[in-house]
Amino acid sequence: MADVVVQHARAARTTSARKGGSLHNALRRKSTVAFFLTLPLILLIALFVLYPALFSIHLASLNKSMQKFVGFGNFTFLFKRETFWMVVKQSCIFAVTAVFFKALIGFIVAHFVHNIPAKGQRKWRGMLLVPWVIPPAMSTLAWLWLFDPSYSAFNYTLSLFGIGPINWLGDAAWARFSVILVNVWYGAPFFLIMYLAALKSVPDQLYEAAAIDGANWWQKIWFITLPMMRNIIAITTLFSLIVTFANFDIVRILTSGGPLDQTQIFATYAFRVGIESNDIPLGASVSLFMVPILAVAAIFILRDVNKRGNES
Amino acid sequence: MADVALRKVVKRYDDVEAVRGIDLDIADHEFIVLVGPSGCGKSTTLRMIAGLEDISDGDIMIGGDVVNDVPPKDRDIAMVFQNYALYPHMTVAENMSFGLRLKHYPKAEIKARVTEAARLLDITDLIDRKPKQLSGGQRQRVAMGRAIVRNPKVFLFDEPLSNLDAKLRVQMRIEIKKVHQKVRTTTVYVTHDQVEAMTLADRVVVMNKGRIEQIGTPNELYHRPATRFVAGFIGSPAMNFIPCRLEDVGGTLQIRLTDRIAFALPPARAARYHALPRTDKFLLGLRPEHLTEAHAHLGPGVETFDTVLDVTEPMGMETLVYFGLEGTPVCGRVDPNAGAKDGAPMRLAMDLNNMHLLNEDTGVVL
Numbered sequence: 001m002a003d004v005v006v007q008h009a010r011a012a013r014t015t016s017a018r019k020g021g022s023l024h025n026a027l028r029r030k031s032t033v034a035f036f037l038t039l040p041l042i043l044l045i046a047l048f049v050l051y052p053a054l055f056s057i058h059l060a061s062l063n064k065s066m067q068k069f070v071g072f073g074n075f076t077f078l079f080k081r082e083t084f085w086m087v088v089k090q091s092c093i094f095a096v097t098a099v100f101f102k103a104l105i106g107f108i109v110a111h112f113v114h115n116i117p118a119k120g121q122r123k124w125r126g127m128l129l130v131p132w133v134i135p136p137a138m139s140t141l142a143w144l145w146l147f148d149p150s151y152s153a154f155n156y157t158l159s160l161f162g163i164g165p166i167n168w169l170g171d172a173a174w175a176r177f178s179v180i181l182v183n184v185w186y187g188a189p190f191f192l193i194m195y196l197a198a199l200k201s202v203p204d205q206l207y208e209a210a211a212i213d214g215a216n217w218w219q220k221i222w223f224i225t226l227p228m229m230r231n232i233i234a235i236t237t238l239f240s241l242i243v244t245f246a247n248f249d250i251v252r253i254l255t256s257g258g259p260l261d262q263t264q265i266f267a268t269y270a271f272r273v274g275i276e277s278n279d280i281p282l283g284a285s286v287s288l289f290m291v292p293i294l295a296v297a298a299i300f301i302l303r304d305v306n307k308r309g310n311e312s
Numbered sequence: 313m314a315d316v317a318l319r320k321v322v323k324r325y326d327d328v329e330a331v332r333g334i335d336l337d338i339a340d341h342e343f344i345v346l347v348g349p350s351g352c353g354k355s356t357t358l359r360m361i362a363g364l365e366d367i368s369d370g371d372i373m374i375g376g377d378v379v380n381d382v383p384p385k386d387r388d389i390a391m392v393f394q395n396y397a398l399y400p401h402m403t404v405a406e407n408m409s410f411g412l413r414l415k416h417y418p419k420a421e422i423k424a425r426v427t428e429a430a431r432l433l434d435i436t437d438l439i440d441r442k443p444k445q446l447s448g449g450q451r452q453r454v455a456m457g458r459a460i461v462r463n464p465k466v467f468l469f470d471e472p473l474s475n476l477d478a479k480l481r482v483q484m485r486i487e488i489k490k491v492h493q494k495v496r497t498t499t500v501y502v503t504h505d506q507v508e509a510m511t512l513a514d515r516v517v518v519m520n521k522g523r524i525e526q527i528g529t530p531n532e533l534y535h536r537p538a539t540r541f542v543a544g545f546i547g548s549p550a551m552n553f554i555p556c557r558l559e560d561v562g563g564t565l566q567i568r569l570t571d572r573i574a575f576a577l578p579p580a581r582a583a584r585y586h587a588l589p590r591t592d593k594f595l596l597g598l599r600p601e602h603l604t605e606a607h608a609h610l611g612p613g614v615e616t617f618d619t620v621l622d623v624t625e626p627m628g629m630e631t632l633v634y635f636g637l638e639g640t641p642v643c644g645r646v647d648p649n650a651g652a653k654d655g656a657p658m659r660l661a662m663d664l665n666n667m668h669l670l671n672e673d674t675g676v677v678l
Contacts, residue, residue: 203395203397205393205395205397206397206399208362208364208384208391208393208397209391209393209397209398209399209458210399210410211363211364211383211384211385212362212363212364212384212385212389212390212391212411213385213410213411213414213458213462214385214411214414214415215385215414216385219414223399223410224399227399227401228400228401230401
């Protein structure tokens with residue numbers, strides 16, 4: 001009996017080896033085709049992502065006149081400057097606060113929109129997406145107008161209540177508030193639309209089961225909605241964190257990093273140092289500093305998503 | 313545990329009436345099955361009892377209290393959904409204990425109840441798994457477990473077996489019956505499957521077009537249906553309805569099926585149908601098992617006739633035979649050894665002692 005089994009196994013092995021060989025060839029052929037199909041994209045990525053990334057690493061290792069290799073010289077120089085650490089701190093505060101409020105507002109509004117009867121929902125969805133589809137450079141100009149200290153709508157409205165005038169963009173605290181506010185206004189619709197899609201994918205019967213199990217509306221959100229949306233929340237947050245960290249236009253237009261660099265973030269500071277102060281290697285070093293910070297966030301968030309993806 | 317009562321309950325969606333004023337009394341410990349075709353309002357009725365749908369009119373009472381405006385969480389009911397509605401991010405134990413945790417039961421009691429329910433349903437080994445790692449039948453058990461641990465006044469089942477394959481459905485049907493025998497909780501069970509209804513129910517409620525057609529024990533519905541709908545819905549294969557007339561021949565009451573085929577009614581039936589107007593159109597309702605092969609010795613009230621079979625379906629323990637009577641398709645059940653063949657002539661016997669006579673226009677069983 002055992003002999004027969006062994007012989008069977010041996011026979012199976014030889015056929016599978018033979019099959020494996022031809023299968024391997026087929027796969028190789030297929031992968032060759034696949035490679036050529038993706039080649040245009042690979043070339044685009046190489047040209048517009050990989051090359052600039054490597055080039056900026058190269059730049060960051062040069063001196064101001066870009067004549068001499070200085071290794072980590074630019075970084076050690078940056079680390080000794082207080083302004084740089086202020087930019088790091090401000091970027092983190094800016095990105096984390098803005099993303100938190102974008103997510104919170106997006107979640108709340110998504111809930112309201114989700115509960116609007118289907119007929120009126122399209123209209124609201126469309127309207128609420130407007131901030132996100134207007135080019136931010138243009139909409140920020142409108143905000144700049146609203147924030148004007150002497151003639152703006154904000155200060156006029158506040159003056160009716162005997163408040164102000166507030167120096168929205170001139171006072172450090174208010175300036176930070178303002179750039180975050182505009183960023184939240186611009187970015188919340190993205191969260192709204194992602195969360196709305198996620199909400200729609202939660203089966204109604206889970207809520208019904210929870211209602212029968214005795215959950216009130218808050219418990220339904222806490223125990224059903226949020227866990228069911230965790231992956232979407234994580235990925236949206238990561239994506240938004242990257243985009244917000246790298247934000248340039250809003251801060252540049254509203255405050256240009258002022259007053260006294262108090263609203264400067266990585267991108268605007270890199271621009272200030274690299275382009276305006278004509279030290280491109282130093283600017284490249286500033287922008288490269290975003291990579292490790294975002295990489296850590298990405299690793300944590302994606303690892304969590306991966307883990308949950310496997311279990312649920 | 314409690315009784316449930318529905319008083320003139322109506323459900324309207326805009327201008328459509330899904331449930332049209334139904335009255336139903338469900339006794340404590342009773343297992344009631346609502347059965348009917350899709351769109352008959354059975355699920356809506358169940359969801360109104362659960363509190364998941366508002367009531368347009370009428371009253372629903374659980375344990376004597378009107379619960380029309382009581383939210384589902386305060387009705388002390390448990391429901392098993394068609395697609396189980398298990399929380400995918402929770403383990404089996406968390407799923408089962410969710411309701412108890414929300415009500416802040418002591419941990420020890422939650423554990424005891426979950427363990428007991430898991431033992432009852434034979435899912436003790438699965439307690440730490442997530443729903444995705446379970447088969448359809450196991451998920452069904454977990455969904456039942458979630459209902460059992462709550463020890464509610466009423467169990468509501470919304471077509472719980474329709475997502476399972478045929479074999480598993482039979483098995484789970486028995487499980488549900490066993491569980492009910494143990495916990496004795498008042499149960500309202502919705503299904504479109506009449507076999508499920510017949511096998512599970514203490515009493516079956518047959519619904520059609522938002523109304524209750526008939527309420528009765530499975531045997532009552534099978535042997536004494538009140539309407540054509542019930543007669544046709546309960547039983548598989550369905551009851552035959554053969555157009556017929558009543559006529560008096562030489563002082564005896566006859567039923568005429570075709571020009572060639574007419575039978576004298578048995579005395580009991582003749583007395584019952586004696587007063588009916590002869591001009592009305594009737595239907596002879598006869599279940600397939602009362603249309604069998606003709607034996608040598610015929611009892612009283614059993615009449616024979618010759619026909620040519622269209623199709624035969626050998627089922628093993630019996631053979632179903634199909635033939636036409638003046639264009640009306642008719643089904644009979646014969647012994648597998650009776651020699652029934654496709655296209656062959658056959659002599660069949662009709663047991664008129666078990667016949668039903670229906671008014672063709674009103675559909676009422678007379």
